[in-house]
Structure formats: structure tokens, C-alpha cells
Amino acid sequence: MKIATTRAVIATAALLLAAGSLTACSNGSSSGTAANTANASTAKIGLLLPDSVTARYESADKPLFEAKIKSLCPDCTVLYSNADGDAAKQQQQAESMLTQGVNVLVLDPFDGEAAASIVGEAKAKKIPVISYDRLINSADLSYYISFDNEKVGELQGQALVDKLKASGAAADAGILMVNGSPTDNNASQFKKGAHSVIDKSGYKILAEYDTPGWDPAQAQTWVAGQITQFGSQIVGLYAANDGTAGGAIAALKGANVSPLPPVTGQDAELAGIQRILAGDQFMTVYKAFKPEAEQAATLAVSLAKGESVSPTSNTTTKGGASIPSFLLTPVAVTVDNIESTVVADGFYKASDICTADYAAACATAGIK
Secondary structure, eight states: OHHHHHHHHHHHHHHHHHHHHHHHHHTTSOTTSOSOOTTGGGOEEEEEEOOSSSHHIIIIIHHHHHHHHHHHOTTOEEEEEEOTTOHHHHHHHHHHHHHTTOSEEEEOOSSTTTTHHHHHHHHHTTOOEEEESSOOSOTTOSEEEEEOHHHHHHHHHHHHHHHHHHTTOOTTOEEEEEEOOTTOHHHHHHHHHHHHHHTTTSOEEEEEEEOGGGOHHHHHHHHHHHHHHHGGGEEEEEESSHHHHHHHHHHHHHTTOSSOOOBOOOSOOHHHHHHHHHTSOOOEEEOOHHHHHHHHHHHHHHHHTTOOOOOSEEEEOTTSOEEEEEEEOOEEEOTTSTIIIIITTTSSOHHHHOOGGGHHHHHHHTOO
């Protein structure tokens, strides 16, 4: 019995030593390479998204990312969590994934400043972090994947100014600005891009608001208050995304404003596209989520394999760090090009958009 026990202990020790050797080898990689590349074909890849009020994350980003991972690495596992607009919750979710042994983190931060601590914890474990869609203020990021966000704001601002000029709005007429979340670095870039156009247009910004958590209800409440204050002075409304646009439009309708002023948006949400068809919303910005999600998935698998990938550009964080980046091009969408953008790309089927309430408007717009 003693001999058998001794042999068992020796065997167990040998297994533990072998496992420890593998771990030690794999943890010798740089911060831009996954900590464990020995079993890249069965890697765990973490996907952390920021909120549930932005429809795209659950309806587009998550399934597109998971599908691409599956096609590239059938035996890889995607661990997924949504922060539901809570930075502390996202921190806990990330720590849980690190504890579970993820090889790569793809992180879309609810708070780009707070999420830097997640990147720091991942770096300590030699786990690469891809900043997805929203930029994290950390020098330790491996890559950043998003769109040219100042360009998004420029497209929104230019579309609004052009529409106001075309409709004959007085040069000193007023605009409300409903910006995005103050904790989202992208929102500051959208705002900067929009201001670069609106500020030199001659139109007056009556008031502007940074919407906490991109919450449509809070956007609605704020706009309702501004309608009471400014009334008919409001001839245009800049809304940073389709969710806040929906809240703003609800406030305008609730105050019986008619006709509705042109309202911008972003994300090409189905509800936003349908509001454009109905004439309630003027435009949105289409960001092709499929190439964004697929680029993130492809990069995550490459990092899990220990491969280096050449970026197409670099992005500077608030702290001055240069991050290797992939930046895609956004497209402005109005009723005139719904068919040639979101439908042609397969983002939506015509049947998704053209339900009974919108069938006539779809026919007029040539969507089929």
C-alpha cells in the first residue's frame, strides 16, 4: 500500500509539474499575445459589451462576433457578458472571465476611464485586450477596433445643417444637441465632429445635454424641458444615436410639436430606420457592424494563436498613448438610400423594415 501510494503521489506530482511548465512557458508572452497559445484551437475568448439600451449590441454585435469565432475556431468558446450600463458590474464580469482563464478579452467599455483597470488586470495575467467600438483610456491595449467617430459627428452635423438650409430655416435659428453618454469616449468624438460643422453654420445651439448612459428616457425628459423653454425657436435637433433620437421625438410629439424638426441619429437601428420612413426622424448613421464584429473576432483568434497582426492605423488615447487600430467608414442614411445601404448589405431584409405600418412608405422609397 505504501509503494502504491508513493507511486500515485509521484505520478500526481509529475502531472502538476508538467502543467506548471506549460503555464510558465505560455505566460512568457508579451502583453499583445494571448497568455496560453498551447491550446489555441480550444481558446476561451471573452466578449464584454456595455449596455442593453443600445439595440445593436444584442441584435448585431454579439451574434456576428460569435458566428465569426465559430467559423474560424469551431472548438473555441465565447464567454459573454453585458454590463447593463454599470461600470462596476463590467469590472466584476471581466474579473470573472479572467478567473475562468480567458485567452483574449474583447472589451466594449461602459466607462472608458474605469475600464482601464480591467486592462491593467488583464496585462498582469498577460491577456491581450481589444478595445471594441469604444476606446479605453489605457496605454496597455493590444488593439482598437471602431469607426472614425469624429466623422460620424461630422456626417450628422452636416446632414442637419444641409436640411435646415434646404428648408429655408433662418440663419440664426436654434438647434438642441442631445449628446451621448459622458462616460463614453466615442460620445465626445461624435460631439466634436458635430460641433465642427454646426458651430460655423450660423445656426445657434440653444442648449445641449450629455445623456447619462445613452438613456432614451433621460433624453426625452431633457428635451421636454427645452421645448417648454424654447418652443418654436427649435428648428433642428441633433441626437447622437437612434435611442436618444427616439426619446427626443417622443418629447416633441408629447408636446404636440408639428411639423417635427429634423432629428439626427446613429446606429441604423430598425426603429430608427422605420422612423425615417415615417418622416419622424431625418437621418441616421450606418456603421457596418458585421465587418467591425468580424474584424474583432478574427483578431481575437489570431491573438489566441500568438500571432501578430498589422493595424491599418493608430488612435491616440486621452492619455496620449498610440494604439494600433482598425477604423471603418460610417455612412449617412436618409430615406433616399435605405435600400442601397442597410438593405443591400443584408443588415436588414426589406420584410424586417416594411411591416404593415410602413408598407406604403417603403413602396414610396423603393424598398423591396
